[in-house]
Amino acid sequence: MIRDQETLTALLDSVRRFVRERLVPAENEVDETDQIPPAIVNEMKQLGLFGLSIPESYGGLELSMEEEVLVMVEMGKTSPAFRSIFGTTVGIGSQGILMDGTEQQKAQYLPKMATGEIIASFALTEPDAGSDAASLRTTAVRGSDAQGDHYTVNGTKRYITNAPHAGIFTLMARTNAADKGAGGVSAFIVDAKSAGISLGKIDKKMGQRGAHTCDVIFENCRVPAANLIGHKEGQGFKTAMKVLEKGRIHIAAICVGVAQRMLDDALRYAVQRKQFGQPIAEFQLIQAMLADSKAELYAAQCMVVDAARRRDAGENVSTEASCCKLFASEMCGRVADRAVQIFGGAGYLADYGIERFYRDVRLFRLYEGTSQIQQIVIARNLVRTLK
Ligand code: COS
Secondary structure: OOOOHHHHHHHHHHHHHHHHHHHHHHHHHHHHHOOOOHHHHHHHHHHOHHHOOOOHHHOOOOOOHHHHHHHHHHHOOOOHHHHHHHHHHHHHHHHHHHHHOOHHHHHHHHHHHHHOOOOEEEEOOEOOEOOOHHHOOOEEEEEEEOOEEEEEEEEEEEEEEOHHHOOEEEEEEEOOOOOOOHHHEEEEEEEOOOOOEEEOOOOOOOOOOOOOEEEEEEEEEEEEHHHEHHHOOOOHHHHHHHHHHHHHHHHHHHHHHHHHHHHHHHHHHHHHOEEOOEEHHHOHHHHHHHHHHHHHHHHHHHHHHHHHHHHHOOOOOHHHHHHHHHHHHHHHHHHHHHHHHHHHHHHHOHHHOHHHHHHHHHHHHOOOOOHHHHHHHHHHHHHHHOO
């Protein structure tokens, strides 16, 4: 946690400046080339973005959830592909180790993640285990030989963000063949250079170009037993769920930032664009779209900050995290749709950037749990309160 307001304000100012001066001008190039320039990634490292959520004792900035959310709202005001390059390390990639790892695991991996030397990816989803994450089939079988205790991993992970750049994978695999559900799953830290790991082709996606995903295939991949997170079998699904819970607040904050950017762009366009002899911003039907966007955006912003504060205070925020992810991602989709509508024909052209955001934000309603999964989590938690 940053202890003084001045330091937090300075951090937010430098992120705001970085977004405005370095990222916004590179948005189109990143979309066209499907590459984030290495110079930009280096600047992210220097700004400390890879270590936002990692404790100071391991070289990170140790932001509270509330502080992380404020940074993410600023980072959201540009193409979300930029956030992805460090977001998996800050979020789902490192948090499993931070939450449930042993002291030795934290000391070995977190400092290198905080500097960006190691990019971490989160390997949960599989071809046949998406929303039903507990049904995953990748196996990790324990054995022992002259080189020591280890697990042999076999299986395929799908849509793994940053896999082509990853130094390590936080991998969820089944260690107990007899338990086909959540209890049979364990979490591991896997060196991406291990023998037996191969990567699929980089996926061609609708949006968020520059953020790379691909399959990760494990064939008799040997993982030292020391890399079992927390040295406890059967805890991996819970680790994944805890990590995703935090990740959902983080993604919701990004949704708020992107929606703000789209509303700003649409407002500017509406004030400049004249039809029927006046700026279209003077027409009430355009105003309704601007007003609805602002109201929903404000609601999402309040939700995200509230959920973050509650989490910082030690409350169980499973319900609130899913409410944030559900509402903010759906809100962002509606704002994107209205922004295209306000831009009219220009909203459909690549030159104006709005069509890129329209494609980019579609992913928010899918990854880290679809909107329907968030509804399930919220409703189940509600029903549980009466049992
Ligand atoms: N924190 C801690 N523990 C949690 C938890 C959380 N947020 N959520 C669930 N758990 C625990 C449960 O308490 C349960 O443990 P016990 O058996 O000891 O009670 C265990 O994990 C299994 O939970 P549950 O029974 O709810 O699992 P289900 O298989 O029914 O699935 C959903 C739960 C659907 C919510 C889960 O599979 C999910 O989130 N799916 C979406 C996956 C996803 O987001 N994928 C995105 C890809 S990663 S970018």
